[in-house]
Amino acid sequence: MHSSRRLASSLSWNRLPFLSSIKVLVAWGGMLSLAAGCLGCASPQSSTSSTRSNASPSSPRSGDRDSSDERSSHQKAAPEPPSRRALARWTKDLEGQGALSAAIETTEGTIRCKLFEERTPITVANFVGLARGRQAWRDPETGERIEGRAFYDGLPFHRVIPEFIIQAGAPEDSEAFGPGYTIPDEIDPELSHDRPGVLSMANRGPDTGGSQFFILEQPAPHLDGRHAIFGQCRDLDVVRSIARMPAGPNNRPEHPADIRDITFQRGEWADGPEAASSADRSPKTSSSDSSSELN
Secondary structure (H helix, E strand, C coil): CHHHHHHHHHCCCCCCHHHHHHHHHHHHHHHHHHHHHHHHHHCHHHHHHHHHHHCCCCCHHHHHHHHHHHHHHHHHCCCCCCCCCHHHHHHCCCCCCCEEEEEEEECCEEEEEEECCCCCHHHHHHHHHHHHCCCCEECCCCCCEECCCCCCCCCECCEEECCCEEEECCCCCCCCCCCCCCECCCCCCCCCCCCCCEEEECCCCCCCECCCEEEECCCCHHHCCCCCEEEEECCHHHHHHHHCCCECHHHCECCCCEEEEEEEEEECCCCCCCCCCHHHHCCCCCCCCCCCCCC
16 A cells, blocks of 8 residues: 555656656647637637637527628629520519610600610620619629619719710719629621610720610711620610710719619510611711720
């Protein structure tokens, strides 16, 4: 009995040098682990990673944080451009049959446009999706992904040039901004900027279209092959009125006409009384403004 106690005493931490060293190393290891934990807490990314890996799956706090991170990641994710198949989904609730048309309601009146969905399906899908809030886009101020909100409502015709075009699709103070993605140019060689009322996409070069569009007041065939035509508009009196609003530098109107709403329908489409005449289709002498890049 006594010999057992002596043996146990001789094996104590304090009596064997190498065991005492192990004790010190264990203690230091614990301190280093605590220090690493504190460094992780100081870093938001490290903290989140640590919480996700160590917290129980049933922990409400962990679940809330995961959901919040997922929402934040989704909100900042770049929106994808629409596909040609998207148009069928975004217009299936429209009543009637026949040609797809848009009614662009502005503060100066309504402009009605027939859309060329068969010839330019991606461009038309993009226009319809943004106008109806079906296509996601990126907020230019916050960078957040926006879904379920109509893009064009409240935006101005930020560029107006008499005898040439009216242009819209960008915030008043941020002409360069688009929806956060680009779409390819759907150039149809059978379509031409050869008459008033042509509805076409603005861009900064090949395949850089997004949200900005323009409507011709007069023919501009020099734009053929450079901009995707996706519709034909009537109500040219409204177009002329907007084009002649007093403008300052960069053809930006001092008090622009705004887009109130864009709605869509299907049905018969007649040329109407404002069909372009041969005189209207004759090329005009273009100014330096009319030959500039539409962006």
